[in-house]
Amino acid sequence: MKLSIIGGGAWGATLGQLLVDNGHEVVIYDINEQFVQTINQKHVHPFFDLPLPETLVATVSLSEALNFSDYLVLAVPTKVMRSLLNTINQTLNSPKYFINVSKGIEPDTTKRVSEIVEEVVSKENLAGFAVLTGPSHAEEVIRRKLTLLTIASSNTEMAQTLQTVFSNDTYMRVYTSDDLIGCEVGGAVKNAIAVVSGMATGLDMGENARAALITRGIVEIVRVVEAYGGKRDTAFGLTGVGDLIVTASSENSRNFRAGKQIGSGKSMEQIYQEEKQTIEGVRAIEALHQLALKKGLSLPIIEVAYQVIFERMPINDAVTKLLTRTLKSEKID
Ligand SMILES: NC(=O)C1=CN([C@@H]2O[C@H](COP(=O)(O)OP(=O)(O)OC[C@H]3O[C@@H](n4cnc5c(N)ncnc54)[C@H](OP(=O)(O)O)[C@@H]3O)[C@@H](O)[C@H]2O)C=CC1
Numbered sequence: 001m002k003l004s005i006i007g008g009g010a011w012g013a014t015l016g017q018l019l020v021d022n023g024h025e026v027v028i029y030d031i032n033e034q035f036v037q038t039i040n041q042k043h044v045h046p047f048f049d050l051p052l053p054e055t056l057v058a059t060v061s062l063s064e065a066l067n068f069s070d071y072l073v074l075a076v077p078t079k080v081m082r083s084l085l086n087t088i089n090q091t092l093n094s095p096k097y098f099i100n101v102s103k104g105i106e107p108d109t110t111k112r113v114s115e116i117v118e119e120v121v122s123k124e125n126l127a128g129f130a131v132l133t134g135p136s137h138a139e140e141v142i143r144r145k146l147t148l149l150t151i152a153s154s155n156t157e158m159a160q161t162l163q164t165v166f167s168n169d170t171y172m173r174v175y176t177s178d179d180l181i182g183c184e185v186g187g188a189v190k191n192a193i194a195v196v197s198g199m200a201t202g203l204d205m206g207e208n209a210r211a212a213l214i215t216r217g218i219v220e221i222v223r224v225v226e227a228y229g230g231k232r233d234t235a236f237g238l239t240g241v242g243d244l245i246v247t248a249s250s251e252n253s254r255n256f257r258a259g260k261q262i263g264s265g266k267s268m269e270q271i272y273q274e275e276k277q278t279i280e281g282v283r284a285i286e287a288l289h290q291l292a293l294k295k296g297l298s299l300p301i302i303e304v305a306y307q308v309i310f311e312r313m314p315i316n317d318a319v320t321k322l323l324t325r326t327l328k329s330e331k332i333d
């Protein structure tokens with residue numbers, strides 16, 4: 001099969017290698033000329049300094065990537081998703097299958113990527129939509145370490161086709177799901193909880209506190225999944241708890257690392273200056289704070305994270321705020 005990857009950063013370039021390993025032809029589009037040159041001339045991953053297959057091709061021409069195939073893998077930060085999709089929609093002249101691998105929720109609209117795609121891409125340009133998500137540090141997939149993902153779509157045939165496209169016998173096993181909403185929401189909310197887990201680590205609160213935050217974070221993931229109309233079970237699978245486990249205590253996670261820096265007193269400005277790769281969790285915290293207000297959801301962990309990051313609440317006051325909530329029985333609902 002031929003596939004076009006839109007966004008050749010840490011994850012996009014890694015998925016490029018996976019697809020070439022699986023025998024497919026791939027063109028990667030990225031706005032970053034240096035990344036494109038690194039892939040085409042040095043055959044090296046732009047972030048990890050590891051070799052990429054020589055047949056993996058990159059381009060700075062969006063139309064070249066769009067004309068190359070009928071499958072578009074969206075691997076850009078969610079903050080550029082809407083504007084990029086607008087450009088893609090204006091450039092397209094035939095229907096495409098969209099596969100989103102980015103994990104986020106849009107602040108202000110509180111929309112998921114599938115909703116943005118539906119809103120922006122005209123019906124005649126949209127052949128189908130799926131999300132590919134789950135616990136997957138690019139740092140490990142690029143080294144061909146064993147990984148399990150889920151491909152979710154309301155179009156079963158599309159999900160099954162892509163399951164075989166992305167799976168292989170050596171390091172990648174992909175499950176299908178019909179719960180598109182649950183899968184995409186889990187991937188976005190776990191980033192927010194990973195930031196909080198990092199904050200606790202940066203504050204040196206200890207492993208008990210981190211375990212508590214991660215576990216009560218799962219409750220918040222369940223609430224958000226259900227608020228969007230996703231299935232509760234999905235939150236406990238690869239795309240929810242699975243992805244939370246891989247992200248919420250790993251130095252490979254940019255969200256965890258950013259949280260740690262917030263916990264140790266750095267400002268978001270400093271963190272953004274030092275981190276060259278996308279940190280989705282902070283934006284997710286903003287969107288989830290707005291969602292909680294709109295839908296009357298109780299998301300206490302995400303709420304204090306919002307107050308620390310966006311309203312500059314002293315982090316120790318945030319901890320006190322969580323501890324002084326009314327005592328109650330433990331429930332996951
Ligand atoms: N890294 C990982 O392990 C995983 C990441 N994801 C998700 O994938 C998404 C992308 O993450 P990741 O690859 O890590 O991020 P990176 O920051 O590594 O890469 C994003 C890439 O998109 C490029 N880009 C930005 N704006 C545009 C645009 N308008 N048009 C084309 N390209 C653009 C960036 O270029 P430039 O640098 O010039 O801005 C960069 O090359 C995120 O939502 C993340 O949550 C999902 C699973 C695993």
Ligand SMILES: O=C(CO)COP(=O)(O)O
Nearest residue numbers: 134135136137253254255
């Ligand atoms: O989504 C990811 C792993 O599944 C990557 O997490 P980070 O963005 O925190 O690095």
